[in-house]
Amino acid sequence: MAKILIIDDDVQLCKALSLVVKRMGNEADCAFTLRQGLRLLKGNSFEVVILDISLPDGNGLEFLPQIKDSAGSPEVIILSGSGDPEGAELAIRNGAWSYISKPPTLTKIQLPVQRALDYHEKKRNCGQPVVLKRAGLVGESRLFLKSLELVAQAAATEANVLITGKTGTGKELFARAIHENSRRVHGPFVIVDCAALPENLVESVLLGHEKGAFTGADRRSEGLVRQAHGGTLFLDEVGELPLAMQKAFLRVLQTRRFRPIGGLTEVESNFRLVAATNRNLDELVTVWKFRQDLLFRLRTLCIELPTLRDRQDDIPRLAHYFNESACRALGIKPKMISAEFLEALCEFDWPGNVRELANAIESAITSAGGEPMLAPRHLPLNIRVRLARAPLEEHRQKAVCMRNTAVILDPENIPQLKDFRKTALEDLECCYLEQLMAIAHGDIRTACAQSGLSRARLYALLKHHAIERTVKRAMSDQTADLNREVLDSRV
Template sequence: MAKILVIDDEANLRKVLAAMLRRDGFDVTVAADGEQGLAEFNKNGADIVVTDLVMPKAGGMEVLRAVNAANPDVPVIIITAHGTVDSAVEAIKAGAFDYVTKPFDQAELSAVIAKAAKAHDVAQRSVRADAKARAAIIGESAQLQEVFKIIDKVADTPSTVLINGESGTGKELIASALHGASSRRDKPFIKINCAAIPHNLLESELFGYERGAFTGAVTSKPGRFELADGGTLFLDEIGEIPVEMQVKLLRALQEGEFERVGGIKTTRVDVRLIAATNRDLQAEIEAGRFRKDLYYRLAVVPIVLPPLRERRTDIPMLAGHFVEKYNRKLNKKIESISDDAMALLQAYNWPGNIRELENLIERVLLFADGPSITAKDLPEPVRQGSGTPAPALSAAPLEASTGEGGLKDIVRMKAAELEKDLITKALEETGGNVTRAAKLLQISRKSLQTKMKEFGLRDTTPPDGRDESIDE
């Protein structure tokens, strides 16, 4: 049950809103002004904030800025009178989720609240993006370095970018990094998940609508293209857009202009578009579900984001990052991940990618007792290497690999094979530099030397302990 904080200086309106939202199944807290509302938010938090725009002590914009600074994943909905709609639009550009006008239609407000609750739920399960998006992309693998090179080259251009990758790989982080590294960084970064919008509402969400355009359109409202003017529009799950809408989207991209639903005035905008999908759009084109001309317009700069199973050397760094994050969030004091646990994490195939890894680390920290995460703390699918087999682990049939050992022996053997392969690749990537290879693998230099000796990757160690392959 989502917790909603309602902030309004009109007592009757607070009562009406609270009663309506509680009837819809939400946990509601109310505050009489912005100052009181922020005190409540800082003390007890909220999943959604609904605030009046004009209030004594602290107005809606101040509430918006404070909530966004504290937790950008919390949607803020602005309530405004007709005379201050322009200010509400400015609030949207500053990061507000949406706005409704007084006197509001209860059905309209309920729909906005439901959409905000869904967006908050998605954000809680997604890889987080923020203003320092580039720094938030964790990893040093060769695959990720190639993605960074593309970002550096195209971020400050108007060219459209199409990000393709499986769910949970961090496509929104890449979009945020592109926006943050561009000259548009101080302009709006507007995001919309095309899969979360009903097909019959998608046009009005993208292009806005005029008053009276359809039942319930009691006032005019700008769309996401309009709100993103001067900045960046990120269309996630672009493959979900129906074919009939794709024609209108193509025109908006090519001409930089559109009309609101029910309107005749042409609106021109300057928007840099970034799209993302987990679908094979070439296959969608062959099936007649995606327009070829739109695809070529979107894929001026294609970025393919590799799944986590193809960048296993990044797993120690990602896992360490999530341990630090959830130590703070859950008030835990986990100091490390044991070598055997890390080997299992790197052997697992991660069908849910980075999102699955983050959720797993949070769950493990909740129940871990000791100062270190060990193999026994990991869930059974990870301990047993469940999931679609990774190529590195499927070199021989099961019968040929079992021998007299049981399942645990097989897992231990496969984990050792993968560990040897990862060390070999790290040494290749660093030209045999043990110090840098140890840093890449997120283990100590001494541990790496021990592992190298164990796997026969180095015959001798110099008497003085120095690594003769290092050129420092």
């Protein structure tokens, strides 16, 4: 019998969902706030958590990582009445099992819960996690470890892998880790930088050519695809691959056979493909700069790497690792790292990600010279300047924002005071009503009680400002329908 936790401030919906869960033969606990839910998670081990987004004391999505990291590592099903596509994407990207719009029907909730339970059971019975060779991959943050789990999955298969992430996040290191932990570890690891391939030579570089095939071909070349036979072919910056070559490479992926330029017979290459890009390939597909069929082939498995800003807990570990590596290369004793140096590293936003951090540490070591300890003054000048400017610019932006909020005047068309006052009050009223309805979760009765407005007046204001509302009465009616559906299913 599995234990399922329902976190939702709608009491009637919680009762209805509890009936569904118990009807399936499981235990159900309810919490009406995030605080209650987190307290229950600390003292119990749940297999599944059904989580609302809009709760009285916070946004459920913000606590999704904490819930997943609780005892039992439960699967999380997000339940929301907002119908927000961005929220659904954020939930799935942060590890939610599924995203269900309110109100859930009996069928809509039963199937995801059962599948989540089945998956959780299989995951628990799969044994000890795989120990990876992770040379150069340093970090223990949640997002980083999630990426390593995907590396383990990829290494256990022969499927094509697409690694995405900003420049400097370590895409090549992750590709090499997949190779080093796969059955092809003893084969070659061939790197192709698609951004550096001359468009007129790209086919020759990849597929090879025979002697005399074109002007300047004074010797035979087998090509990088053939060189990867028995190993892994890593296409870095695959979004830069010319369109003409994309079509030819698609056939190579499908058959693992190709004909070199000027060749009479086809050549075979048994390679495993790993590709990487810092570009949005879906967007490139929409503007006809990347083939959709090739994209489907590339991302049989997809690993999205987090930015360094999203894994700040790893900065101290990375700093010590790069310090030791750089000092070892220089043949000197590793430098000590001051608390102020680490604090400065953690305050910087690192647009260049891990690569920029590594370069900054190396620069600091060089700047320190014979000094035994690294301090903020040893960091590169551009980083020190940005760290010094950041708090001042933030303060200035706040001041400008306050001034702009207080008075918004067009020097060319200054309105009369009465007109300006009317517009400003309209804007403030609209802002107040939007926040009021969000806090009240669309409940008219609650909104009237909190604002002191009559029901008729509130309806009139909402209509005047064209504010969409999700009235809880409708939710309650549909929740009652769910209750009746559960009861009917028992008959």
